[in-house]
Amino acid sequence: MLDALFSICLLSLYVSGLALLIATAVGVPIGASLALRPVPGQRLVEGVIYTGMGLPPVVVGLFVYLLLSRSGPLGWLGWLFTPAAMVTAQVVIALPLVTGLTMTAVRHVNPDLRSQLRALGATPLQVTWAMLREARSGVLVAVAAAFGGIISEVGAVMPVGGNIEGSTRVLTTAIVLETRKGNFELSLALGGALLGLAFFSNLLLLCLQGRVNR
């Protein structure tokens, strides 16, 4: 059981970590861009993002399953029932959170900074980067919120991963399984492990913030 527990924890961190990385790499630039350069239909776009923040994981799971199923449009990828499918589903969940919260954080940066930088001849990329650095606490909250959301979800990873022992079983799906089997003590222990993982990951994030602040 113990070595199984270790690989389950590792997979949870891998899947949610990778999904977070992807969602951050994609969502932070887009969020900043939306804050600094509103697009036509901005309000609609924001509406979509805010709705996305409240997407039920089980709906995302079903949607991604239908996409990746052999009878689906992306079946040729062969990602179903592999960690790739789980990462994909969690990216869909995390992306609106990172994008929306980053957008809000950047919007709250003093606009005078922006004018100053442009006056000094900064390129749009340099301006965006500087504004993001100013907004870094808000961006960190965005990342932490997204991580919390995906490390604890089960509705998406269950249908697309299949909870296969030895390859796609993560902490949340293991908890559902053990609860269904009536092993409540084990479920609680797994829940504790999940909280521990989340806590230390967030601690790491905060240390990172500390270092950036200096």
Added chain:
Amino acid sequence: MRCSVFSALLVPVLLLGTSAGAGGDDTPSKAVSPRTLRLATTTSTDDSGLLKAILPDFEKRYRARVEVVAVGTGQALRLAASGDVDVVLVHARQKEDQFVAEGHGVGRQDVMYNDFILVGPRSDPAGASGAATAKDALAKIAARRAPFVSRGDDSGTHAREREIWASAGIAPSVTSNWYLSIGQGMGETLLFANEKAAYTLTDRGTWLARRSGLPELKGMVGGESISENRDSQLLNPYGVIPVNPARHPGVRLDLAARFVEWITSAEVQRRIADFGKEEFGQPLFYPNSATWKAATQESAK
């Protein structure tokens, strides 16, 4: 800005591609080691522990890895009908036959059977334990409007429950407030019945495994073991069906056919017959394949 967004999208996609190979070791289109068989089965089958006990033999013999996806019956057949698994092992005869008739499967074979029993509150307000068959017991429960919990999830157990109600000429609906349809698995349903002092239909395997945690419930119809079960309506046969590669190219018919051959072989059937004896004092499944029946008839001559 557009450039950085594009590159932001490219890197993640590349990373994602690598993780397809990282965990589940292969899929037909990415043959790292090309011998993985995907089996969809029901949660109760998987929870019994039978597959965990017997599969290592298959994996060793055929140098393959079996990935077991345990979901509800409806979902298992749906996964198979989408070609997402190679073989399916369920216990819902009507649905299995329909599955094959629709062209999704390449023939169904008997594997094993176990049985259902009716359990209920020790106080037995409906007098169900006096009934000879589950059908009679359900009629008494309905007449008394005693609480009854249904799995309500289109599982094999739920399908059988509906059949028995139908054979008794009764159609309980959610508006009859004694009929509680909770849409959950067997374990949760038994816990619920225990809390609510209600009757429910359960497979014997889950009952045996969980009964120590269900002090309010006792068996009503079906006896203490399959040999004591006189009600043929409570028999629960399992079928194994390889998915049809003509409908779903990419499924591993070669491995699936080996799997069917293996699980119906006399040797594995004997192992199925022995499973559970130590832990529960009785087997959880009874072998039922054509091969087994022929072999036992031979030895009886």
